[in-house]
Amino acid sequence: MGRITTHLLDLTLGEPASHVEINLYRVKDEKKEQLAKRQTNVDGRLDQPLLEGDNLIKGTYQMEIAIGDYFRQTGRVSDFLEVVPIRFQVNSTTENYHVPLLISPFGYQFYRGS
Structure with a gap:
């Protein structure tokens, strides 16, 4: 069975981004249904997948990552990015x-990993 996972790295510090809130939604007809809410651990990973097994169905999903909160919590102000969808x-x-x-306070990059 498949699953959805993520991993966050802070490029400005060169280390994992810990304690970042991530919400996962299923999107249908531009309406979002929240499926999961997690927070990254000290390794910038999740302790469990956002979604897995029978709950993973074909369709459109959206992760929303609260990086503005993360940068404020680490004492760095980001007045540019708030949430990365x-x-x-x-x-x-x-x-x-x-x-x-x-992530950085002024930009981000994502990709499909393995």
């Missing part, structure tokens, strides 16, 4: 969808 498609329920995010 990542909308993606799940086309196979047997594959893993690992979506790492590289």
Whole structure:
């Protein structure tokens, strides 16, 4: 069975981004249904997948990552980015969808990992 996971790295410090809130939604007809709310651990990872097994169905999903809160909590002001939305498609329920995010106060990059 497939799953959705993520990993956050703070590019400005060169270390994992810990204690970052992540919400996962299923999107249908531009309406969002919240499926999970998690927080990254000290390694910038989640202690459990955002979604897995029978709960993972084909469709459109959106992760929303609260990086503005993260930068404020670490004593760095980010008056540019508040929440990073990542909308993606799940086309196979047997594959893993690992979506790492590289962050800084003024930009981000994500990709489909393995």
